[in-house]
Amino acid sequence: MNDQPTGPLARLGYLAHRRARLLLVLATVALVAAAALGIGAFGKLQSGGFDDPQSPSSQAAKLLTARFGGQTDLVLVVHPHTGSVDSAAADSAGRELTSRLRGEPGLSRVVSYWDGKPAGLRTADGGDALISAHVQGSDQQAATTAADLVTRYGGDRGAVDVLVGGPRGVNHDVSTQIVKDLALAEGIAVPLTLLLLVLAFGSVVAALLPLSVGVIAIFGTFAELYVLGSLTNVSVFAINLTTALGLGLGIDYALLLVSRFREELAAGQQVRDALVTTVRTAGRTILFSAATVATALAALLVFPQFFLRSFAYAGIGVVVIAALAALIVVPALLALLGTRVNAWRLPWPRTVPGADSPAWGRLAGRVMRRPLLWALPVTALLLLAASPLLGVTFGTPDQRVLPTGAPSRQVAELLDTRFPGNDTSAIQIVTDAPVDATSLSSYARGLSRLPGVTGVDSSAGTFRDGTLLMAAGPGQTALGAPNAEHLTVTSSWTPRSGGAQDLVRALRAQPAPAGVHTLVGGGDAVLVDAKHTVGSKLPAAVGLVALTTFLLLFLFTGSVVQPLRALLLNAVSLSATLGAMVWIFQDGHLSGLLGFTPQPMDTSMTVLMFCIAFGLSMDYEVFVTSRITELHSQGATPREAVTQGLARTGRIVSTAAGLLAVSFFAFVTGKVSFLQLFGLGTGLAILLDAVLIRGVLVPAVMRLLGDAAWYAPAPLRRMHRRVGLSDEPAPPVERIPHLVSD
Template sequence: MFTAIGRFAATRARGILVVALLALIAAGAVGFTVFSKLKPDGFADPAAESSKVQEAIDDEFGGQVDVVVMVSTKAGTVDDELVRGPAADLAERIGDDPAVTEAVSYWGTGAPSLKSEDGKHGMIAIKLDGDDITATEEFAERYADASTDAYDVHFGGPKMMSVDSRTQVGKDLALAEGIAVPIILVLLVFAFGSLVAASLPLLIGAATVFGTFAVLAGIASATDVSIYSINLTTALSLGLAVDYALLMVSRFREELTSGRSIEDSVVRTVQTAGRTIVFSALTVAVALAVLTIFPLFFLRSFAYSGIGVVLIAMLTSVVILPALLKVLGYRVNSGKLPWFKKTPSAVSPFWRRVASAVTARPILCALPVIAVLVLGALPVLKSEFGTPDDRVLPTSTQTRTVGDTLREHFPDDNSRAIQVVVPGAVSPEQVTDYATTLSNLPDVARVESSAGVFADGANQGVPPTAADMGRTDVQRLAVITEDDARSANAQELVHTIRDTAGPTDADPQVGGSAAVLVDSKNAIGSRLPLAAGLIALSTFILLFLFTGSVLQPIRALVFNVLGLSATIGVLVLIFQEGWLSDFLGFTPMPLDTSMLMLFFCIAFGLSMDYEVFVLSRIKEGHDLGLDRRASVVDGLSHTGRIVSTAAVLIAVNFFAFGTGGVSFLQMFGIGAGLAIMIDATLIRGVLVPAGMRLLGRAAWWSPKPLRALHDKIGLSESAPPEPPAPRAETPVRREKEPVLD
């Protein structure tokens, strides 16, 4: 198969490039429409109880607050004359805005819950018509000049978080790429040794980005897609472009140097490096496809973008890049800079020495590495998990300013309330009894209902919102707690309320921020075993088809999980415990459950990417008759430089996200970059050769039935006859193997 692909690319090169150029132009035209179709949320399970509660509140009670306008005095209190009159006028003006369906202010109601404890802050709680982010942004812009000499005005709330998140993501993306791309350009020139070769990954990356944007535009027209998928598209596109271009160009140069013609070099490159890329891409795509089993469209969006990136990068690298190499021929080495005397060699003396040392003393070399990784993984034992709120944004954003003020100065803030919806006809007496029971639960400050406000089992009077809390066929209760909605106490309270019997013949449902977190964690946690099983099974199948061995997939899975566990342990220390928080500029919080799942799938896929790179060359040497140790040394010497160079380039791209302002994207970028560096050095450089050496002849073992199956369906390519005068390389010194197998 790969011989045919290589021959096609070599003989139809110019036609392929023309078609590719036209497709790129079309993809660019379609792809740029994607930004207006993406959404900034997607962290909740749409089928969960908390989501049904939100739907009921939207349908029956006019929805919850969309935007909070915070009036903060510069001196005095919000009851001073200089503040009261203008603030009341502002609230009236906002209430008359066509985009507003309801506006409730402290100055209109006098409700204590709308004024801070110190009297310096007052609120206007607003419900907007529709869910359009642009409309929310335009609403905020209309009142951007509402501040006076007596007070400042800031905008917060769920919809403003969506606006600020979209703005911040755009800034972060521009900053990250502005830092990463120039650095990568310089490193690419050093890696490839010529300007022409260094430009090839950028061409593949650009084609992949535009192609994936076009795919996402089509998907977003049919279903919800998260705006954060754009970050993954750009980062992963450039990363895989570097990976695949390094592998293809290095192999093409190697084949040219060996004496093959340009056309034969293209064919052989596709046979070997192209086959490796296809298996690698399938492994990454399968890991990302697992994200589709989760109901949160935030995670599903990354599956859409990730799979699109992988498949487009694979197609571009295996078909279009070989066609370009055929056209370039020896000119792929053009544009050498003055300080490069020769094209970088395909064989790395450094990695040859490392592989030789590790395979000579595998246990002595592997044990310290394993100890370091296990030590790094220990913080995972105290990890905590949550969902994003405004604290993922920089403190400079309006949404974060309002959120911090609410948490610090508004203990009665209803936005933290656990919402309980009781369907059916419920009498006032039943509402009273149920509210009384809930108010006696631990950590409950009060319960607001249509029958009154209850605290410690006593009715404190009728709340101003009583008329909006009850309907003839449904009741709503707000359970107020002083605990943070992301705290363990708030989550435990959700479970307690759900276990508390409601009115007779009624089935209360619990929602609110704390319940969303509980349901999101359950939506991910309940599917984790299935996700892990699918990743393990698919990886095993693909690596078995690639190698014909049943032990290689198991070894690869164990090493990858060890490396990723150590990385997650470091993330716990940084983003949960607060190490480097001042330097990176984020607020320590429990790890975002969704982003951690995404990180695992992306990092696992990229780890398997490098696994396939190294293993393919080791297997090639093994199939050509090298002994077990020599094949490992030869394989790592040919791929070590490619893997380590690619890892540095990709890590730079991911680490650049650490400069952003959205903390869970910082976590993803730093985590992915760290995982890649650990994998390319400690795992591929030490544990793989040590593991291969310790396995000995069992490394390529399979039961006879599976061996026969591999012979039938496993993909392999036989090498064409060697050219008459290949360039000799330094032979691998074959030492007598110690008895390990």
């Protein structure tokens, strides 16, 4: 090349060519250091994190723990092998079990049927009885204690069988099942992805390049999670996003670089010049792609639940590290491989996947000839898929996400059907100061008159319909403390139903006794608070994503119309995906096939799926727009830019999307429904975007916009020239034969 490019990315390309071995040695040292540090991440990460720590229900739980030893979160259902729970053998086993549980250092507030045999802790036929307790410690400590208790006390206990449930039992069963589900999913996805990689790249050597990026991204992010896990709460589920995105982005970025490198070699460039052109063009695409994905995941930092924030930590880390590895390690490997990048070619492909795909160009050409004829049916289909969103409801995970045979789910169903009036699902109310007997009685009477309330227990007695039903017994007097009062409210509403949530709001609206402040907790209150937290933070998160995406795409394209077009099409695609998930998981279609129980959409998982799907969609948006923009800047007509841009990126996007979708679809083989929701929804969003949005709606909208697609006010055009990170322009556009013809 006579006039060598001198921009920052071009200089990086020259550096990779001159110092390839040094860069690979440094990358290997960094990888070994990250792996040594990152292996300790597993011991730093935590389960839970679904609740807002500042919400009223979380504050109520903390106050109950501090002043009353905590609320019931572990329930054991004891079932005798023969006879009733009052038979001699069952009675002896029940008393022994109660005694051993009281001796456990991690348990408090152990309440057993065999303490006086109250009727409320026994089924009417005597076939089952209850023991309940509170598991002490932080979430992580309590999870570890609960896992140990389930292992040691669940199952056959001689004369009785024991099922362990309650919130801690559900969390244990969900965590255990997810570990099995993810192992199965990865056992399916990883070998299949490796096989598809070889087919996608057309040679064994080229197929190994994404693995280098993926391994560096995964272990580098593990090291980041180790550091963050030492400083703050980080969810253990961040590990799974790290592995999925690390390999997925490795495939995306390596496929883009390798295909461009092959394209430049095929055009007659020497290895050095082909490498510089590749880094200068595809490298710029990777930078902007990584920025859009990272900003989409950064929106999760808006939410206070550390479950969601953890995915931002992992997602941003894996995106940044994958981009750096792609821009440094892959060019260095390409410099050493040169034309040997095609070594160990598969014998049957006539063309190398990732090269020009005239089929995609011809599709774009047909769409652009009749844009409305193509766009209207596709848009109608996507809007039809989105229509179930009109009836969406949201919830939080409970035992119904588990298979019907899970012990904790069986316990929950027994409590609902065979233990009427049990208070394990009761709404909890706690005061932050003592209350005199008269004021407490008046307050409890008022609560008992609310619609749906079947009883209010307090240290002043049990109230129903505004009257004192029963004077305070030993169980009720324990609800009073020198510095607080604890009331439990049972109702006729199904837990987590709309009526139960309205009751929580009504309880909070009741005037508190003079001089004290009340906090309302329990499962229904947690749901109300979760929906409020997510709903109040969602506008800020969506606004952050939209604004940063607009700015990045403007800097990338120099147009203010292109970002708006991308955001609009992305909104249509994601709405269709979310609508399909409502139709399946909330309305229950395909429940028999997938083996789940229909229920409201998981609030946290829906937000997570939205952010990840949005980021990956913008990843492919940048891939396609990069070549269209490049061709347009070289003087191609709008029609030429779109058709040739899709011809040169269509196969890359569809191949990368297909490979990544495989990883997410593998989650559908699991048995935890919110994991199935996440996998199916994210995989579907990727495919919809790659095929219908990129293949049909993008060329249709570009044709309708014409030259207006590249509009920007003069001041913004000048700003773009200064900060748009564009290296020297490439040579004039070279048309793909037989692709563009009017």
